[in-house]
Amino acid sequence: MIILLLDLISVFAPLSLLTIGGGQSIIPAIHSQAVDVHQWMSNAEFIELFALSRLTPGPKTLLVTMIGWHVGGFAAAITASIAIFLPSSVLMYYLVRLWARHKGSVLIRAISQGLAPVAAGMVLAGTGTILRAAEGGAWAWAVAIMTTACLLYTRISPLLLLALGGVVFIVARP
Amino acid sequence: MNQTEAGQPPSLYAIFMAFALIALVSVGGGLSGWMMRDLVTRRQWVTSDEFLGGLALAQAFPGINAVNLAIWTGYQLRGGRGAAVATLGMLVPSIAAAIAIVSVFSELNHIPGVHYALAGLSAAAIGLSLEMGIFAARQSMTGLLPVLITVATFLSIFVFGASLAWVIAVATPCSIAAAWWHMKKAGRAESDDHSAT
Numbered sequence: 001m002i003i004l005l006l007d008l009i010s011v012f013a014p015l016s017l018l019t020i021g022g023g024q025s026i027i028p029a030i031h032s033q034a035v036d037v038h039q040w041m042s043n044a045e046f047i048e049l050f051a052l053s054r055l056t057p058g059p060k061t062l063l064v065t066m067i068g069w070h071v072g073g074f075a076a077a078i079t080a081s082i083a084i085f086l087p088s089s090v091l092m093y094y095l096v097r098l099w100a101r102h103k104g105s106v107l108i109r110a111i112s113q114g115l116a117p118v119a120a121g122m123v124l125a126g127t128g129t130i131l132r133a134a135e136g137g138a139w140a141w142a143v144a145i146m147t148t149a150c151l152l153y154t155r156i157s158p159l160l161l162l163a164l165g166g167v168v169f170i171v172a173r174p
Numbered sequence: 175m176n177q178t179e180a181g182q183p184p185s186l187y188a189i190f191m192a193f194a195l196i197a198l199v200s201v202g203g204g205l206s207g208w209m210m211r212d213l214v215t216r217r218q219w220v221t222s223d224e225f226l227g228g229l230a231l232a233q234a235f236p237g238i239n240a241v242n243l244a245i246w247t248g249y250q251l252r253g254g255r256g257a258a259v260a261t262l263g264m265l266v267p268s269i270a271a272a273i274a275i276v277s278v279f280s281e282l283n284h285i286p287g288v289h290y291a292l293a294g295l296s297a298a299a300i301g302l303s304l305e306m307g308i309f310a311a312r313q314s315m316t317g318l319l320p321v322l323i324t325v326a327t328f329l330s331i332f333v334f335g336a337s338l339a340w341v342i343a344v345a346t347p348c349s350i351a352a353a354w355w356h357m358k359k360a361g362r363a364e365s366d367d368h369s370a371t
Contacts, residue, residue, distance in 0.1 A: 017236045049276070055292045056275050058197040058268025059205060059238045065269050066276040074273070081269050085261075088237030089245060093257055095235060096249045110357055114350030115230030116314035118342070121327025122233055123206075123307035128332040130203070131300050140297040147301025152308065158211065159199060162298045169294025170287050 004072050005079045007038060012064055012083035019088060023061035030063065040071040061085075139174035183251050184219060186259045192217065193244055193263030198271065201295060204302030205240040210309070213247060220250055226310055234342055240264060319352045 011033045015026045027050070034040045041049070049070060053063035061084060068080030102108045134140035143165045150156050184192070192212065200208045206229060214225050225247070232242035241264055248260025315321050327345050330336040 019236050019238060023238045048279075052276060052279055053272070054203070054296055055201065056268070056272045057199065057201045058264065058271065059240045060203060061238045062268060062272040065272045069273055069276045077273050078269075081265070085238065085241060085265060088235075089241060089261060092232070092235055092237050092242045092245045093249075093254070095231065096246050096257065097254075099231070100249065106354070106357060106361075110354035111350050112227040112230070113316075113357075114353035115234060115346065116226050116310070117320040117323040118327050118345045118349050119226065119230035119233055120307065120310035120314045121324040121345070122331065122338070122341070123229075123303065123310050124324075124328045125331035127300060127303040127307050128328075130303070134297055134300060135293040136297060140293070140300070143294060143297040144300040144304060147298045148304040148308070151301060151305040158208070158302060161301065162201065162295050165294040165296075165298025165301075166291040167294070169290040169297070173290055174293075 001072065001075070004076060008068060008071070008076060008080045009083045011038065012080055013087050016084050016087040017091065019061075023059060026061075027063075030067070034067055040067065045070070136169060136172075136174040139169065139172055143168055183256075184217075186252060186255060189248060189251055189256055190259045190263040192219075193248075193260045194267045197240075197264045197268040201299070203296060203299040204306070206243060207302035207306040209240065209243060209247070210306055220247055222309075222313060224250060226313055229310070234346060317356065319356075320349070323349045323352070 015029055015033075018029070019026050031046060035043050035046050049066045050063060053060055053066055056062050056066075062081075064084040065077050065081045068077035072079075099108060131141060131144055134144075136143075147158075147161045147165060150161055151158065196205070196208050196212050210222070210225055213219050214222050220228075228243055228246035228250075229239070232239045232246060235242060241261060244260040244264040245257045248256035248258070250256075252259070311324055314324060323345060327341055330341050330345075331338065
């Protein structure tokens with residue numbers, strides 16, 4: 001058991017620091033480690049857990065928690081979660097502190113302003129990429145775009161819109 | 175440190191609960207979109223400029239965006255403790271939910287329609303991210319160069335499939351240099367004005 005926990009840490013802690021631009025970027029690496037290198041599960045089991053992690057509230061990287069649960073129960077789930085979330089969080093904390101200390105300086109202001117257009121482009125590209133991979137093809141595009149329009153131009157609650165998306169898919173079965 | 179309308183930053187408990195609720199309603203994705211709606215629009219704990227600055231940092235540095243953003247926002251609200259509490263709020267309830275869901279998964283999967291409902295929910299959740307992207311693009315479009323950078327970033331990732339690390343490595347320094355140059359120019363124009371008057 002101890003060896004399994006150490007294995008989980010040695011896989012996920014380095015990945016924590018390689019997660020740039022969001023959790024999506026390390027999915028291929030998690031797949032190869034879990035299925036090929038350590039053979040914790042079959043490919044089909046991985047796909048199942050992946051789908052399940054999309055439907056879990058909170059960050060999608062909770063896939064890692066689920067992989068931990070699958071290979072070693074509760075202790076492994078917690079260990080894997082800490083390994084994936086802690087290293088990058090500590091790094092981010094020190095960065096944020098540094099930021100706050102030099103808040104008014106021209107350099108920090110230039111970096112903040114300069115990062116904003118890059119962030120906007122990345123959010124849009126990330127959204128497009130997920131949409132392209134989404135289940136349901138044209139139905140997924142339609143639901144996503146209608147939801148966006150409602151969010152931009154009406155005051156309908158986002159929770160209601162999510163539920164509507166679910167209902168549309170149950171009826172249409174794309 | 176940020177002040178709410180009442181003049182007091184929110185309590186650690188309030189921060190924990192706010193992030194826990196955001197995490198738990200964000201089924202299907204679009205977490206940063208939920209965070210923006212709740213923290214900027216509804217609670218007004220941070221301004222949209224502060225939030226988007228944090229979002230850009232959260233994306234540019236290693237880590238899950240939503241967690242990095244929780245650390246950023248928590249820190250703005252109540253320093254190191256705020257950051258810790260916001261992160262725990264984001265993670266502890268959702269880790270518990272993940273374990274609960276994976277342990278009853280085999281039963282859940284047999285209910286007909288569940289699969290479609292969840293796919294539809296995820297599609298709607300993509301709409302949340304899209305709204306956020308549109309908002310971020312609008313906010314950052316302060317001149318020709320920022321617009322070009324946003325478009326180039328989008329195209330290189332979405333259309334040309336460039337790796338994120340490369341895009342960050344190239345676009346970020348260019349964009350920061352452009353912002354720097356713009357500020358210097360604005361600063362110089364301002365001091366010219368002062369000397370003229």
